[in-house]
Amino acid sequence: MSQESLPATVFRGGTTKGIYFTREHLPADRDEWDELLLKTFGSPDPKQLDGIGGSHSTASKAMIISAPEDDDVDVEYLFAQVGIEKPVVDWGGNCGNLTYAVGPYAMERGLVDPETEGGEVNLTLRNENTGTVVEQSVPVTDEGDPQYRGDFRVYGVPGTGARIGSRFLDPAGSVTGSLFPTGNRIDTLSVPGVGEVEASLVDVSSPCVFVRAEAVGMTAAELPKEIDSDPDLLETLEAIRSQAAARLGFVDDASDATAESPGIPKMAVVGEKQPYQSSIGEEVTPDEYDLLARIMSMQKAHHAYSITGSMCTATAALFSGTIPNEFLANDDTDQVTIGHPKGTLTVGVGREGDDVRYTEAARTARQIMHGDLFYLPSQ
Incomplete structure:
Protein backbone atom coordinates (compact mmCIF):
# COMPACT_ATOMS: atom_id res chain seq x y z
CA MET A 1 0.00 0.00 0.00
CA ILE A 164 10.71 34.55 24.06
CA GLY A 165 8.68 35.48 27.11
CA SER A 166 5.56 33.55 28.15
CA ARG A 167 3.19 34.30 31.01
CA PHE A 168 0.76 31.51 32.00
CA LEU A 169 -2.39 33.11 33.39
CA ASP A 170 -4.36 31.64 36.32
CA PRO A 171 -2.34 28.40 36.17
CA ALA A 172 -3.52 26.89 39.48
CA GLY A 173 -5.74 23.85 39.12
CA SER A 174 -4.78 23.36 35.47
CA VAL A 175 -6.06 19.76 35.40
CA THR A 176 -7.65 19.09 38.78
CA GLY A 177 -9.29 22.47 39.31
CA SER A 178 -7.45 23.19 42.55
CA LEU A 179 -3.99 24.38 43.63
CA PHE A 180 -3.93 21.69 46.33
CA PRO A 181 -6.20 18.98 44.86
CA THR A 182 -6.40 16.89 48.05
CA GLY A 183 -6.89 19.92 50.28
CA ASN A 184 -3.57 19.18 51.99
CA ARG A 185 -0.11 20.64 51.57
CA ILE A 186 1.46 17.32 52.55
CA ASP A 187 -0.16 13.92 52.07
CA THR A 188 1.03 10.50 53.19
CA LEU A 189 1.03 7.92 50.41
CA SER A 190 1.11 4.21 51.17
CA VAL A 191 3.39 2.81 48.47
CA PRO A 192 3.66 -0.97 48.07
CA GLY A 193 7.25 -2.11 48.41
CA VAL A 194 8.30 1.30 49.70
CA GLY A 195 6.16 2.12 52.71
CA GLU A 196 4.58 5.40 53.74
CA VAL A 197 5.98 8.42 51.92
CA GLU A 198 5.14 12.06 52.58
CA ALA A 199 4.42 14.02 49.41
CA SER A 200 3.05 17.38 48.31
CA LEU A 201 0.50 17.16 45.51
CA VAL A 202 0.27 20.51 43.74
CA ASP A 203 -1.38 21.58 40.48
CA VAL A 204 0.05 24.68 38.80
CA SER A 205 0.40 24.56 34.98
CA SER A 206 0.68 20.79 35.42
CA PRO A 207 0.01 18.52 38.41
CA CYS A 208 3.19 17.47 40.24
CA VAL A 209 4.07 15.26 43.20
CA PHE A 210 7.02 16.37 45.34
CA VAL A 211 9.02 14.23 47.77
CA ARG A 212 12.08 14.86 49.89
CA ALA A 213 15.25 13.49 48.32
CA GLU A 214 16.24 11.62 51.47
CA ALA A 215 12.92 9.74 51.41
CA VAL A 216 13.98 7.97 48.20
CA GLY A 217 17.72 7.70 48.89
CA MET A 218 18.68 10.71 46.78
CA THR A 219 20.28 14.12 47.28
CA ALA A 220 18.52 15.84 44.33
CA ALA A 221 21.97 16.66 42.93
CA GLU A 222 22.10 13.46 40.85
CA LEU A 223 22.52 13.67 37.09
CA PRO A 224 20.02 11.95 34.77
CA LYS A 225 22.40 9.11 33.88
CA GLU A 226 22.75 8.26 37.57
CA ILE A 227 18.99 8.15 38.04
CA ASP A 228 18.23 6.27 34.84
CA SER A 229 20.90 3.64 35.52
CA ASP A 230 19.30 2.72 38.86
CA PRO A 231 16.30 0.46 38.12
CA ASP A 232 15.34 0.20 41.78
CA LEU A 233 15.20 3.98 42.10
CA LEU A 234 13.17 4.31 38.90
CA GLU A 235 10.74 1.70 40.21
CA THR A 236 10.41 3.53 43.53
CA LEU A 237 9.79 6.91 41.91
CA GLU A 238 7.19 5.48 39.54
CA ALA A 239 5.47 3.62 42.38
CA ILE A 240 5.14 6.90 44.30
CA ARG A 241 3.94 8.75 41.21
CA SER A 242 1.40 6.01 40.51
CA GLN A 243 -0.06 6.27 44.01
CA ALA A 244 -0.31 10.03 43.55
CA ALA A 245 -2.08 9.53 40.22
CA ALA A 246 -4.66 7.35 41.96
CA ARG A 247 -5.02 9.81 44.85
CA LEU A 248 -5.67 12.59 42.31
CA GLY A 249 -8.24 10.49 40.46
CA PHE A 250 -6.34 10.18 37.19
CA VAL A 251 -6.62 6.39 37.43
CA ASP A 252 -8.86 4.08 39.44
CA ASP A 253 -5.99 1.76 40.32
CA ALA A 254 -2.39 2.87 40.91
CA SER A 255 -1.15 -0.16 38.99
CA ASP A 256 -2.67 1.33 35.81
CA ALA A 257 -0.97 4.74 36.10
CA THR A 258 2.09 3.94 33.97
CA ALA A 259 -0.10 2.80 31.08
CA GLU A 260 -3.09 5.14 31.44
CA SER A 261 -1.57 8.35 32.79
CA PRO A 262 2.20 8.22 32.16
CA GLY A 263 2.66 11.97 31.78
CA ILE A 264 0.77 13.37 34.77
CA PRO A 265 1.30 13.94 37.56
CA LYS A 266 4.96 14.76 37.10
CA MET A 267 7.33 13.33 39.71
CA ALA A 268 9.84 15.69 41.35
CA VAL A 269 12.47 15.36 44.08
CA VAL A 270 13.79 18.29 46.15
CA GLY A 271 16.83 18.40 48.45
CA GLU A 272 19.29 20.49 50.39
CA LYS A 273 21.28 23.08 48.42
CA GLN A 274 24.83 22.04 47.57
CA PRO A 275 27.43 22.55 44.84
CA TYR A 276 27.26 20.08 41.97
CA GLN A 277 28.71 19.44 38.55
CA SER A 278 26.16 19.91 35.76
CA SER A 279 25.82 17.38 32.98
CA ILE A 280 27.46 19.89 30.63
CA GLY A 281 30.54 20.04 32.86
CA GLU A 282 29.91 23.36 34.62
CA GLU A 283 30.07 23.91 38.37
CA VAL A 284 26.76 25.07 39.85
CA THR A 285 27.13 26.70 43.25
CA PRO A 286 24.42 27.16 45.91
CA ASP A 287 24.47 30.95 45.49
CA GLU A 288 23.31 30.54 41.86
CA TYR A 289 19.94 29.01 42.69
CA ASP A 290 17.20 28.93 45.33
CA LEU A 291 15.94 25.34 45.14
CA LEU A 292 17.67 22.09 44.18
CA ALA A 293 15.35 19.73 42.32
CA ARG A 294 15.14 16.92 39.79
CA ILE A 295 12.04 16.05 37.77
CA MET A 296 11.01 12.94 35.85
CA SER A 297 9.54 12.73 32.36
CA MET A 298 7.72 9.60 31.22
CA GLN A 299 9.47 7.43 33.83
CA LYS A 300 12.96 8.73 33.02
CA ALA A 301 14.92 11.67 34.43
CA HIS A 302 14.40 14.93 32.55
CA HIS A 303 17.71 16.07 31.08
CA ALA A 304 17.06 19.61 32.35
CA TYR A 305 13.67 20.67 33.82
CA SER A 306 10.22 20.83 32.27
CA ILE A 307 8.68 24.31 32.11
CA THR A 308 5.23 23.40 33.43
CA GLY A 309 6.99 21.34 36.11
CA SER A 310 9.23 24.29 36.99
CA MET A 311 6.21 26.57 37.32
CA CYS A 312 4.56 24.11 39.67
CA THR A 313 7.82 23.64 41.59
CA ALA A 314 8.44 27.37 42.02
CA THR A 315 4.87 28.05 43.10
CA ALA A 316 4.78 25.14 45.54
CA ALA A 317 8.01 26.40 47.11
CA LEU A 318 6.38 29.76 47.89
CA PHE A 319 3.55 28.20 49.92
CA SER A 320 4.43 27.37 53.51
CA GLY A 321 3.65 23.84 54.61
CA THR A 322 4.71 22.17 51.36
CA ILE A 323 7.78 19.96 50.97
CA PRO A 324 9.46 22.29 48.42
CA ASN A 325 8.97 25.21 50.83
CA GLU A 326 11.05 23.38 53.46
CA PHE A 327 14.10 23.76 51.21
CA LEU A 328 13.59 27.41 50.24
CA ALA A 329 15.48 29.90 52.40
CA ASN A 330 13.27 32.87 51.48
CA ASP A 331 9.66 32.56 50.33
CA ASP A 332 9.03 36.32 50.42
CA THR A 333 9.83 36.70 46.74
CA ASP A 334 8.16 36.69 43.34
CA GLN A 335 10.67 34.45 41.60
CA VAL A 336 12.46 31.17 42.26
CA THR A 337 15.59 29.89 40.53
CA ILE A 338 15.77 26.10 40.29
CA GLY A 339 19.06 24.22 40.15
CA HIS A 340 18.66 21.38 37.62
CA PRO A 341 20.99 18.93 35.81
CA LYS A 342 21.96 21.37 33.04
CA GLY A 343 22.19 24.54 35.14
CA THR A 344 19.51 26.93 36.39
CA LEU A 345 16.01 28.12 35.44
CA THR A 346 14.24 31.16 36.88
CA VAL A 347 10.45 31.24 37.20
CA GLY A 348 8.38 34.28 38.14
CA VAL A 349 5.24 33.78 40.22
CA GLY A 350 2.50 36.40 40.53
CA ARG A 351 0.79 35.57 43.79
CA GLU A 352 -1.89 37.36 45.80
CA GLY A 353 -2.45 35.50 49.04
CA ASP A 354 -3.48 31.99 48.09
CA ASP A 355 -4.30 33.02 44.51
CA VAL A 356 -1.75 32.38 41.78
CA ARG A 357 -2.35 35.05 39.15
CA TYR A 358 0.38 33.90 36.77
CA THR A 359 3.68 32.11 36.32
CA GLU A 360 6.28 33.17 33.76
CA ALA A 361 9.66 32.25 32.33
CA ALA A 362 11.76 32.91 29.23
CA ARG A 363 12.97 30.39 26.65
Missing part, protein backbone atom coordinates in the same frame (compact mmCIF):
# COMPACT_ATOMS: atom_id res chain seq x y z
CA SER A 2 1.41 3.42 -0.96
CA GLN A 3 2.27 5.94 1.72
CA GLU A 4 0.27 9.02 2.59
CA SER A 5 1.63 12.39 3.71
CA LEU A 6 0.69 15.58 5.48
CA PRO A 7 2.51 18.87 6.20
CA ALA A 8 4.54 18.91 9.41
CA THR A 9 7.13 21.11 11.09
CA VAL A 10 9.90 20.24 13.52
CA PHE A 11 10.47 22.92 16.14
CA ARG A 12 12.67 23.12 19.20
CA GLY A 13 10.97 24.92 22.03
CA GLY A 14 13.13 25.50 25.10
CA THR A 15 14.85 22.22 26.02
CA THR A 16 12.37 20.11 24.06
CA LYS A 17 11.82 19.18 20.43
CA GLY A 18 8.49 18.28 18.84
CA ILE A 19 6.40 17.89 15.69
CA TYR A 20 3.86 20.63 14.93
CA PHE A 21 0.75 20.15 12.82
CA THR A 22 -1.97 22.52 11.70
CA ARG A 23 -5.22 20.97 12.91
CA GLU A 24 -6.99 21.11 9.53
CA HIS A 25 -4.28 18.88 8.02
CA LEU A 26 -5.03 16.00 10.41
CA PRO A 27 -7.79 13.42 9.85
CA ALA A 28 -11.26 14.75 10.59
CA ASP A 29 -11.87 11.74 12.84
CA ARG A 30 -10.08 12.50 16.14
CA ASP A 31 -10.05 8.77 16.94
CA GLU A 32 -7.40 8.31 14.22
CA TRP A 33 -4.92 10.72 15.77
CA ASP A 34 -3.32 8.36 18.30
CA GLU A 35 -2.40 5.81 15.64
CA LEU A 36 -1.12 8.54 13.34
CA LEU A 37 1.12 9.98 16.06
CA LEU A 38 2.48 6.59 17.04
CA LYS A 39 3.42 6.01 13.40
CA THR A 40 4.87 9.50 13.13
CA PHE A 41 7.26 8.92 16.02
CA GLY A 42 7.94 5.23 15.37
CA SER A 43 6.41 3.92 18.58
CA PRO A 44 6.43 1.48 20.23
CA ASP A 45 10.18 0.99 19.80
CA PRO A 46 12.96 2.11 22.18
CA LYS A 47 14.89 3.66 19.27
CA GLN A 48 11.78 4.89 17.41
CA LEU A 49 13.67 3.76 14.32
CA ASP A 50 10.73 3.78 11.90
CA GLY A 51 9.64 7.33 12.77
CA ILE A 52 10.84 10.79 13.57
CA GLY A 53 11.07 10.34 17.35
CA GLY A 54 14.28 10.94 19.27
CA SER A 55 14.17 7.94 21.64
CA HIS A 56 13.58 10.25 24.61
CA SER A 57 10.43 11.74 26.10
CA THR A 58 11.65 15.30 25.41
CA ALA A 59 11.74 14.51 21.68
CA SER A 60 8.55 12.45 21.47
CA LYS A 61 5.94 15.20 21.62
CA ALA A 62 3.45 16.79 19.24
CA MET A 63 1.56 20.07 19.06
CA ILE A 64 -1.62 20.56 17.03
CA ILE A 65 -2.17 24.25 16.26
CA SER A 66 -5.34 25.95 15.08
CA ALA A 67 -6.98 29.31 14.64
CA PRO A 68 -9.50 29.95 17.45
CA GLU A 69 -13.24 29.73 17.04
CA ASP A 70 -13.65 33.01 18.93
CA ASP A 71 -11.76 36.28 19.34
CA ASP A 72 -10.65 35.67 22.92
CA VAL A 73 -7.22 34.39 21.86
CA ASP A 74 -5.01 34.44 18.76
CA VAL A 75 -4.03 30.78 18.66
CA GLU A 76 -5.20 27.49 20.16
CA TYR A 77 -2.96 24.48 20.65
CA LEU A 78 -3.30 20.88 21.79
CA PHE A 79 -0.40 18.89 23.22
CA ALA A 80 0.29 15.15 22.92
CA GLN A 81 3.00 13.20 24.76
CA VAL A 82 3.78 10.13 22.66
CA GLY A 83 5.02 6.98 24.36
CA ILE A 84 8.29 5.45 23.21
CA GLU A 85 8.32 1.79 24.24
CA LYS A 86 4.58 1.59 24.81
CA PRO A 87 1.81 2.42 22.29
CA VAL A 88 0.26 5.21 24.35
CA VAL A 89 -0.52 8.86 23.65
CA ASP A 90 -1.12 11.02 26.72
CA TRP A 91 -3.34 14.09 26.14
CA GLY A 92 -3.61 14.89 29.84
CA GLY A 93 -1.46 18.00 30.23
CA ASN A 94 0.65 20.64 28.54
CA CYS A 95 4.29 20.99 27.51
CA GLY A 96 5.62 24.35 28.66
CA ASN A 97 8.82 24.19 26.62
CA LEU A 98 7.02 23.46 23.35
CA THR A 99 4.56 26.26 24.13
CA TYR A 100 7.37 28.71 23.34
CA ALA A 101 7.31 27.59 19.70
CA VAL A 102 3.51 27.86 19.30
CA GLY A 103 3.64 31.59 18.47
CA PRO A 104 6.54 31.25 16.01
CA TYR A 105 4.82 28.27 14.34
CA ALA A 106 1.55 30.17 13.93
CA MET A 107 3.47 33.05 12.39
CA GLU A 108 5.52 30.82 10.06
CA ARG A 109 2.40 29.01 8.81
CA GLY A 110 0.32 32.16 8.38
CA LEU A 111 -2.26 31.31 11.04
CA VAL A 112 -1.91 34.81 12.52
CA ASP A 113 -1.11 38.22 11.05
CA PRO A 114 -0.15 40.24 14.14
CA GLU A 115 1.15 43.76 14.39
CA THR A 116 4.74 44.37 15.44
CA GLU A 117 5.27 46.52 18.52
CA GLY A 118 8.78 47.49 19.59
CA GLY A 119 10.49 44.70 17.69
CA GLU A 120 8.20 41.95 18.92
CA VAL A 121 4.78 40.41 18.39
CA ASN A 122 2.44 39.85 21.32
CA LEU A 123 0.12 36.86 21.05
CA THR A 124 -2.45 35.24 23.31
CA LEU A 125 -2.50 31.43 23.23
CA ARG A 126 -4.91 28.92 24.72
CA ASN A 127 -3.89 25.38 25.62
CA GLU A 128 -6.84 23.10 24.90
CA ASN A 129 -5.60 20.34 27.24
CA THR A 130 -5.86 22.49 30.35
CA GLY A 131 -7.69 25.65 29.27
CA THR A 132 -4.68 27.72 30.35
CA VAL A 133 -4.22 31.05 28.56
CA VAL A 134 -0.66 32.16 27.78
CA GLU A 135 0.56 35.65 26.88
CA GLN A 136 3.59 35.32 24.62
CA SER A 137 6.05 37.88 23.25
CA VAL A 138 7.94 36.77 20.12
CA PRO A 139 10.91 38.83 18.85
CA VAL A 140 10.73 39.55 15.11
CA THR A 141 13.06 40.58 12.30
CA ASP A 142 12.73 43.83 10.37
CA GLU A 143 10.54 41.89 7.92
CA GLY A 144 8.19 40.80 10.71
CA ASP A 145 9.27 37.16 10.75
CA PRO A 146 10.09 35.27 13.98
CA GLN A 147 13.60 36.11 15.15
CA TYR A 148 15.66 33.10 16.19
CA ARG A 149 19.08 34.72 16.64
CA GLY A 150 19.85 36.32 19.98
CA ASP A 151 22.05 36.29 23.07
CA PHE A 152 19.66 34.68 25.57
CA ARG A 153 20.95 31.44 27.07
CA VAL A 154 18.80 28.49 28.08
CA TYR A 155 20.68 25.88 30.12
CA GLY A 156 20.19 22.63 28.24
CA VAL A 157 20.25 24.17 24.75
CA PRO A 158 23.51 24.67 22.81
CA GLY A 159 24.38 28.30 22.04
CA THR A 160 22.02 31.22 22.46
CA GLY A 161 18.85 32.51 20.81
CA ALA A 162 16.19 35.20 20.81
CA ARG A 163 14.39 35.56 24.13
CA THR A 364 14.21 30.30 23.07
CA ALA A 365 12.83 28.42 20.06
CA ARG A 366 13.88 27.56 16.53
CA GLN A 367 12.21 26.14 13.42
CA ILE A 368 14.26 23.14 12.28
CA MET A 369 12.39 21.84 9.24
CA HIS A 370 9.08 22.01 7.41
CA GLY A 371 7.85 19.61 4.77
CA ASP A 372 5.89 16.45 4.03
CA LEU A 373 5.63 13.77 6.69
CA PHE A 374 5.10 10.32 5.18
CA TYR A 375 3.35 7.48 6.96
CA LEU A 376 1.77 4.12 6.12
CA PRO A 377 -2.02 4.24 6.43
CA SER A 378 -3.84 1.45 8.22
CA GLN A 379 -4.57 -1.62 6.18
